[in-house]
Amino acid sequence: MEPYRVKVVESISLPSREERERALQRAGYNLFNLLSEEVYVDLLTDSGTSAMSDRQWAGMMLGDEAYAGSRNFVHFESTVRELTGFPHVLPTHQGRAAEHLLFTQFAHRGDIVPSNMHFDTTRAHVLRVGAKPLNLAVPEAYDPASPHPFKGNLEVPKLVELLEGPSGASVRLVMVTITNNTGGGQPVSLANLREVSRVCHEHGKPLYLDICRWAENAYFIRSREPGQSDRSVPEIGREIFGLADGATMSAKKDGLVNIGGFVATRDEKLAARLKEDLILYEGFPTYGGLARRDLEAISIGLREASDERYLEHRIGQVRFLADLLSVGGVPIMQPPGGHGVYLDVPRFLPNLPADQLPGQALVVELYREGAIRTAEIGAIMFGDGETPPARSLELVRLAIPRRVYSESHLRYVAKVVRAVWARREAVRGLRMVEAPEHLRHFTARFAPLGH
Ligand SMILES: *Cc1c(COP(=O)(O)O)cnc(C)c1O
Numbered sequence: 001m002e003p004y005r006v007k008v009v010e011s012i013s014l015p016s017r018e019e020r021e022r023a024l025q026r027a028g029y030n031l032f033n034l035l036s037e038e039v040y041v042d043l044l045t046d047s048g049t050s051a052m053s054d055r056q057w058a059g060m061m062l063g064d065e066a067y068a069g070s071r072n073f074v075h076f077e078s079t080v081r082e083l084t085g086f087p088h089v090l091p092t093h094q095g096r097a098a099e100h101l102l103f104t105q106f107a108h109r110g111d112i113v114p115s116n117m118h119f120d121t122t123r124a125h126v127l128r129v130g131a132k133p134l135n136l137a138v139p140e141a142y143d144p145a146s147p148h149p150f151k152g153n154l155e156v157p158k159l160v161e162l163l164e165g166p167s168g169a170s171v172r173l174v175m176v177t178i179t180n181n182t183g184g185g186q187p188v189s190l191a192n193l194r195e196v197s198r199v200c201h202e203h204g205k206p207l208y209l210d211i212c213r214w215a216e217n218a219y220f221i222r223s224r225e226p227g228q229s230d231r232s233v234p235e236i237g238r239e240i241f242g243l244a245d246g247a248t249m250s251a252k253k254d255g256l257v258n259i260g261g262f263v264a265t266r267d268e269k270l271a272a273r274l275k276e277d278l279i280l281y282e283g284f285p286t287y288g289g290l291a292r293r294d295l296e297a298i299s300i301g302l303r304e305a306s307d308e309r310y311l312e313h314r315i316g317q318v319r320f321l322a323d324l325l326s327v328g329g330v331p332i333m334q335p336p337g338g339h340g341v342y343l344d345v346p347r348f349l350p351n352l353p354a355d356q357l358p359g360q361a362l363v364v365e366l367y368r369e370g371a372i373r374t375a376e377i378g379a380i381m382f383g384d385g386e387t388p389p390a391r392s393l394e395l396v397r398l399a400i401p402r403r404v405y406s407e408s409h410l411r412y413v414a415k416v417v418r419a420v421w422a423r424r425e426a427v428r429g430l431r432m433v434e435a436p437e438h439l440r441h442f443t444a445r446f447a448p449l450g451h
Contacts, residue, residue, distance in 0.1 A: 003309040004403060007054060014040045015371055028445030029364050029430055031373050040371035041409050042401070046339045048094075048252035048259055049401035053304055056256065056297040063293025066286075073286035076295040079302055083234060084211075084241040086264035088271035090278050091288030091295060095212060095250025096121040098263035100281065101274050102208065102248055106173045107131040114162060115175040115210075116154040117141065117182045120381050122175065122210060124439050134162070141183045142393060144333040144344040149224040150189035152180035152217070154196050163203040174200050177210040178217040178240070182377060184395065185213070185318075185337020187220035190228065190239065197243035206245035206267070212253040214240065216338030219311040233306045246270075253339070256301030256402055260294050305402075314338075317410065318400055324414035330421045333395060343417070345378060345394035349427055354379060354394075356429025360446060362396050362420070365427050370416030374398050380432070381441040 015023065015038055027033035031044065042049070064070040073091070080089045092098045099122055107113055109130035118126065118133040126133040136158045140148035154176055163171060176196060180186045200207040218236040222228050228236060241247065246265030251257050265271050275285050282289035304310060315338055322336035331347035345359045352358035359376040366372050378394035398413065420427070434445040 001313075002403075002406070003307075003313050004053070012040055020368055020371055024364060024368065028434070029360070029448070030441075030444055030446060031363055031367055031375075032442050033445075034367075034373065038371070039367075039373045041405065041413055042373045043340070043398040043413065044373045044375050046253060046399040046401050047250065048257070049404065050252075050256045050258070050301075051401075051403040052256065052258070052297060052301070053403075055304075056300045059296035059300045060293040062296055063291060065292050068284055068286050070286055070292040070295070072292040072295040072299070075299045079299040080262060080264060083237060083302060083306070084247065084264055085238060086241065086246060086266060088246075088266070088268065088274075089262055089264045090271070090274055090285055091290055091298075092261045092263060092278070092282050093289030094252060094259060095210075095248060095261040096125070097282055097289060098248035098250075098261045099125045099210075101263050101277050102246075103129060103131075104277055105270060105273055106206075106208075108172075110170060111172055112162070112167055112170045113173065113175060114154075114159060114171060116152055116177055116188060117180050118175070119177060119181050119210065120439060120441070122177070123382070127438070136162075137180065137183055141180070141186065144184070144331070144342075144347070144393065144395075147334055149187075149220075149335065150192060151183060151186035152178065152188040153192040154188070156192070156195045156199060159196065159199055163199065163205065168203070171205055173206045173208050173245075175208050175210060176244075177212075179213045179220070179338045181212070181339070182382075183393065184333035184342045185216075185339045186333075187217045187224070187338065189225050190221050190236065191225070193240055193243050207243065209240070209244045209247040210249075211241075211247045212250045213338055214249075215254040215306040215311060216315065218306070219308070219315060220338065222308075233308055233311065237306065251298045251301065254302070254305040255298045256305050257294065257297045260290055260298045262288070310403075314400075314402060317405075317407075320407065321398065321400070321410045321414060324411065325417055328414070328418040328421065330417055333393075340397050340399035342377070343374075343396040343398070345396055348396075348421065349424060351425065352427065352429050356449060357432065357446065358429065359394050359396055361427055361430050364430065364446075365420050366396070366416060369420050370412070372398075372413055372416050376441060380444065 023038040103125045111131035123133045140146040251260035331344040333342035349358040359378040430446040
């Protein structure tokens with residue numbers, strides 16, 4: 001059961017069928033355009049949607065809003081240093097701001113940025129400067145039915161081939177995302193991280209980690225990787241961070257806050273350059289685009305997110321929903337990931353061809369059925385700019401916000417998904433009527449086919 005009890009409640013309600021239909025039309029069939037009030041259970045993202053604890057709220061009241069040298073920054077810096085071992089820590093307003101700072105230093109026109117799998121914002125930052133994002137996840141990552149325990153792993157021989165090949169000089173850094181959000185919230189093993197780190201350092205390339213969900217990843221290592229079950233999550237975390245040169249983090253995930261992030265590094269010279277850009281784009285280094293009280297909430301949240309009782313319940317919730325769907329025959333990405341259940345679109349809607357945007361059609365149908373909001377992670381999110389990747393996934397993500405929903409909410413969600421599954425042959429496709437160039441999933445508009 002939940003290792004917490006409820007102290008504050010927020011009411012939610014189910015809009016009528018007509019209200020849902022009108023909302024879809026107004027939103028151009030893009031659920032990012034819905035009002036939160038039009039949604040009953042919101043599984044759009046687990047980012048910044050966590051419920052903060054009483055201790056975090058108490059911490060907010062201890063905000064020392066000094067422009068420079070706030071005590072909250074001192075607490076934040078010492079917490080991140082202690083958890084990660086990275087000496088230089090720069091707060092940012094969220095994860096993509098940390099990516100902006102890092103890629104401004106490390107990615108230039110013609111460069112290649114390898115990763116296990118780039119997240120949408122990482123990919124967009126790499127593309128923005130004219131560099132090429134390259135996904136090198138293991139083949140199992142692209143097979144939703146494979147039960148491989150670490151589908152977030154990077155395929156090391158491919159990395160070696162790249163670094164030793166003609167394009168090796170175009171690589172200035174290697175990124176690994178833990179857990180791999182785009183690939184289903186799948187973890188990366190410690191063994192894989194050790195190998196990637198060794199290869200990077202043999203070739204003189206720094207290794208940076210996208211550590212949005214490092215605690216969930218460490219929990220999977222503890223429960224699935226041989227020889228790791230006796231170690232604590234923070235202990236595994238310290239080994240992970242020890243293998244890398246630095247990291248970016250959106251604290252909106254495993255920081256259990258509604259806003260915030262950071263970039264951290266061991267490289268003192270780099271830190272000085274990052275700091276100059278930080279001041280220009282985010283703010284003075286002791287607040288980095290945040291209220292100082294937010295830094296206090298992050299310091300407390302980072303520790304709460306690495307608590308094993310919390311993680312056991314959180315990851316258990318994801319598995320609970322996955323099991324309810326699996327027993328109903330719904331095709332999902334296996335094994336279930338750390339922060340959500342991912343529907344396997346090609347098996348869910350085999351009759352809808354790719355040009356009828358089956359992922360988006362499914363997202364729309366789930367809203368129509370029960371006012372649940374989910375996200376397409378597939379052709380619309382990643383089909384812009386570059387030629388489509390050779391191996392791709394078509395997923396719909398049901399992201400579970402942290403400490404927000406109960407088992408009965410998840411039972412409701414499963415009922416809605418299974419109702420759509422039962423009438424899947426009647427789901428109609430969509431076409432895109434407005435498509436911006438970058439990060440188009442946020443703002444594109446669609447229309448139902450046959451209208
Ligand atoms: C959310 C996320 C980001 C970006 O963080 P924001 O706080 O949303 O800017 C980067 N990488 C991964 C893996 C993420 O999930």
